[in-house]
Amino acid sequence: MTQSRFTDAEKLIRPDLIGLEAYEPIAPLEVLSERCGVPVDELIKLDGNENPYGPSPRVARALAEYPFYHIYPDPLHRMIMKQLSEYVNVDKDYIVCGSGSDELIDLTLRVLLEPGDKVINCSPTFGIYSFSTEVCGGKVTTVPRQDAYEIDVKGIDKAVDKRTKAVFVASPNNPTGNATPSKVLRELLSIGTMVIIDEAYYEFHGQSMAGMVPEYPNLIVLRSFSKWAGLGGLRVGYGVFPLPIAEMIRRIKIPYNVNAAAMVAVRESLADLDYLQANVKAIVEERERLSRLLQEHGVLRPMPSQANFILCQVIKGNALMIKEGLEHRGIIVRHFEKPLLSSMLRISVGKPEQTDALVAALDRWKEQ
Numbered sequence: 464m465t466q467s468r469f470t471d472a473e474k475l476i477r478p479d480l481i482g483l484e485a486y487e488p489i490a491p492l493e494v495l496s497e498r499c500g501v502p503v504d505e506l507i508k509l510d511g512n513e514n515p516y517g518p519s520p521r522v523a524r525a526l527a528e529y530p531f532y533h534i535y536p537d538p539l540h541r542m543i544m545k546q547l548s549e550y551v552n553v554d555k556d557y558i559v560c561g562s563g564s565d566e567l568i569d570l571t572l573r574v575l576l577e578p579g580d581k582v583i584n585c586s587p588t589f590g591i592y593s594f595s596t597e598v599c600g601g602k603v604t605t606v607p608r609q610d611a612y613e614i615d616v617k618g619i620d621k622a623v624d625k626r627t628k629a630v631f632v633a634s635p636n637n638p639t640g641n642a643t644p645s646k647v648l649r650e651l652l653s654i655g656t657m658v659i660i661d662e663a664y665y666e667f668h669g670q671s672m673a674g675m676v677p678e679y680p681n682l683i684v685l686r687s688f689s690k691w692a693g694l695g696g697l698r699v700g701y702g703v704f705p706l707p708i709a710e711m712i713r714r715i716k717i718p719y720n721v722n723a724a725a726m727v728a729v730r731e732s733l734a735d736l737d738y739l740q741a742n743v744k745a746i747v748e749e750r751e752r753l754s755r756l757l758q759e760h761g762v763l764r765p766m767p768s769q770a771n772f773i774l775c776q777v778i779k780g781n782a783l784m785i786k787e788g789l790e791h792r793g794i795i796v797r798h799f800e801k802p803l804l805s806s807m808l809r810i811s812v813g814k815p816e817q818t819d820a821l822v823a824a825l826d827r828w829k830e831q
Contacts, residue, residue: 479578479600486594489797501793507820509811510797512637512664512772514693516742516814519735522694522728529727538718542726546733547701551673551686557703559712560721564663564685564700565591570712571683571702572599575628575657583622583630585614587639587803589661592631601628607803612639612766616650629657635664638799638809640768642668652679659683663700664770666691666743667750676703683708690771691743692732699725746771750812753821762825763808772811780828782806792824 473481489511496503540560548555561567568591572582578600584593586605593603604627606618619630630651634643652658662684665671673684684703689695699721704712732739754765754773762785763775777785786798786808797809810821 477600480598483594483597486590495790495795499790499793499795505793507794507813507817509813509817509821510795510809511695512690512770512811513695514690514742514746514771515812515817516693516745518693518728519732519738521731521735521738525727525731526724529723532723534723536719536721536723536726538720539713540721540726543729543733546730550733551701551703553674553676553703556706557676557709558701559704559709559716560699560701561716562700562720562722562725563689563698564661564687564702565595566698566716566720567685567700567702567712568592568659568661569595569599570716571659571704571708572596572601572629573715574708574711576601579626581624581627583619583627583656585619585630585632585636587612587799587801588631589633589637592661602626608636608639612636612641614643614647614651616647616654619651620654623654623656627656629659630654631659631661633661633663634670635668635768635770637663637770638772638774638797638804638807640766640770640772640774642670642769645670645672648672652682655681657681657683659685661685663687664690666740667747667771668769673703676705680705688729688732692729692739693742694725694728694732697722697725697728699729746812749815749818752815753810753812753818756818756822757810757825760822760825760829762828763810772809775808775810777806777808782808785825785828788827789821789824794821794824796821 492503495506544555547558572595576599579602581602581604582596583604583606585608596603604622606615606622609615614632632643658681660672662671665686676682676684687700750768757763757765762779764778766774782798786796789796
């Protein structure tokens with residue numbers, strides 16, 4: 464056998480990827496169950512900002528009845544484009560669907576970045592922005608958020624140079640929960656670089672810039688069906704892009720990037736808005752109740768939130784120890800091993816009985 468010319472596979476890997484840290488996702492139910500020693504159906508999962516009410520009942524029925532799983536799905540997602548256009552109130556040509564908004568972040572950066580181009584990241588925020596930038600060969604410029612987690616428009620303006628291609632702004636922001644006012648976003652757009660606004664939690668807040676994309680050639684808005692519609696497991700999101708970028712993303716994306724089941728689920732979700740919006744209303748109401756109970760309890764100090772989760776400052780005990788202690792009782796919350804967030808816990812809004820169980824479990828640290 465002739466020996467391959469390539470004897471060391473590592474030498475073939477892009478050098479800039481060698482030191483890249485893997486993105487750390489949340490653990491799946493089965494892993495959590497084994498780790499906690501609690502059956503899956505008894506877990507109180509408040510770490511992933513998932514919708515505790517799940518999808519519309521129409522989704523399960525439609526998925527059971529769909530007859531064409533053996534046929535490749537439509538690569539242009541025409542089954543759902545008319546409904547999406549009506550929901551967002553923009554022409555369908557501006558809209559591109561993806562396997563979650565994560566895929567659209569990756570595709571957008573592939574279109575925008577040449578090696579060494581820069582992306583501004585407003586930390587603390589969703590970790591996939593910096594991760595995907597580095598995967599796509601870009602460099603991350605961090606402009607920290609200000610004291611109340613507002614974006615620093617002046618700092619961003621100062622950081623922009625000729626290699627800066629984009630700035631990411633999550634609104635409401637994950638993990639801090641605060642939204643950026645539209646006036647501030649317009650100021651950011653005036654800087655001239657591409658502004659990518661992640662509206663994954665839009666439905667819990669109601670403010671959107673999506674309808675303004677046709678007016679701004681440097682505005683992209685991303686959205687998700689994972690949170691408000693309860694479709695996190697089916698991985699489907701969409702973006703509203705300037706027409707040239709929308710067309711380029713359609714050209715470079717994997718053809719069948721959104722599977723048939725996901726498109727059926729979106730179709731049925733958009734046909735059952737009253738049901739889903741009632742669930743959103745229940746989550747918003749429970750968010751306010753959870754915030755009030757945590758404030759009164761005294762172990763955690765909840766931050767104001769306009770999303771479906773609350774970031775909390777730990778004021779009694781240690782954040783990691785509380786996270787692990789709750790986990791032993793089958794209550795899963797999120798702790799970030801990052802300097803700006805090390806004394807914080809992010810808690811997704813669950814059902815009222817889950818809130819009550821969480822608050823009762825926190826009693827252990829109340830007297831410390």
